[in-house]
Amino acid sequence: MDRDDTGPGSPAHRLLVTGLVFIGMVVAVVGSLGTPLVPLVAAVNHVSVDDAQWSLTITFLVSAVATPTIGRLGDGRYRKPVLLVGLAIVAVGGLLAALPLGFATLLVGQAAQGVGLGLTPLTLTVARDALPPERARPALAILSITTVAGIGLGYPLVALIAETCGLRAAFWFGVAIAVAASLAAMVVVPSSRHRPAARLDLAGASTLGIALAGLLLAISEGGQWGWASARLLATVAVAIVMLAGWVALELHSDHPLVDVRRLRHVVVLTADVCAVFTGVGMYLLTSTVTRLVQTPTSVGYGLGASVAVAGLMLTPFSVGTVAASSVTRALIRRMPPGRVLPLAASVLLAGMVMFTLAHGTFWEIAVVMAIAGLGIGAIFAIMPGFIVQSVPAHETGSALSFNQVLRYVGYGIGSSASAAVLQAHTRPGASFPADSGYTAVGVAACLMWVLTAAASVLLPRFGDRRPGLSPTAEAIIEEEEQDIESLASVVPGDAGRPDTGRPDTADTRPGGVRPGQPR
Incomplete structure (x- = not known):
């Protein structure tokens, strides 16, 4: 399944991308086991909701450390073994969380599952190396969106399982799909034994x-x-x-572990800064919505929904991230990719303003989540291309991993901050926060999207306008005007790509102007 062993229309490439998407979905679903289940974890283990929030936060904490480590190992000859070992750790973590051994053991299991989130950039690296350049960019976009869309899919699925079969059943489900992902990885992921070994x-x-x-x-x-x-x-x-x-x-x-010198390139710096703000804003919203929807109506503002309904409220988020693929495709045809970032952040800001002012009905929350999915999907679809175009091929795994680390740092901060804000608005002895707590979370999320938009506009005005590009990146940039194709249409082209004659004076920074495009 190496690049030069496949021709146009080869089933091998289709199988590779399909398998990587499945692995990405599994990782996302396993990573979503914490969010809708936090109130249930608190009830089953007889701990406070704030303490139960650590069942989600600890996953992101471990993932933030595991991601660059896995990414560095994945840049070498042990890519496939690292992927398989990572999935095995995820399965063991699910097993620990599923067994009735107490809250501490559940936290250990959730921590182990954080290793799974570190596998996301590894799937991106596999696609980057195994696919021809003209197909690498749409594959990267699909994989980036898939990991976010999988969260929206995982929320209602695990919540439904937990409600019908119990909390432990949701974790057993995580074990089963982790094993299935391992089998898929064995079949579709090509060997990288020809690459030099990476030092950790x-x-x-x-x-x-x-x-x-x-x-x-x-x-x-x-x-x-x-x-x-x-x-x-x-x-x-x-x-x-x-x-x-x-x-x-x-x-x-x-x-x-991470080549921090790459942050001198304005493209990489912009993508990484926006990753942090986007991660914080995303989990300020998702962590809060699942608690709000499950709050009893007797409190005065809650919707009194079950854990399954709370999970279903995240479905519009998943739909929005999938729709972002087509929207991003249309936008890239009409503007430089860098301008998509502030536009998407503005859409998210509008959605969070709506949540801050109105979050008392199911339809209001559904609309907010759809808007959030659309904006976040657009941001995450465009980000891998920024990283790929700015680093040498042998540093792709590490660079993508660091960007993913910053996302997970943002997720962890957002998860922790949402709990902290709601706790600050909870009266002593009360079980639920005041409605003003959710308004405060909405204001904090609005600030994150303002910062995202500001960073995406201001940072490209400083620093190196012309970062060094790898040969593969040169070809990928040529494809910016192509569609972000559907998964079924991701098929290989020629492995080798002739010189395109791309002008050296092209501005490749976010918000820059492509050749032939008027300013």
């Missing part, structure tokens, strides 16, 4: 993990510790020092 930066991985853990712990426990308490300030200080130490380690390492 253990010091960088451990330092990054401590820094992120401290940051998320401070956000999660700030309400209980006190936002000006010595304990919180000390935790934040340690996290900042460790983060600074991690950057220093990466800059002086011969084999860094």
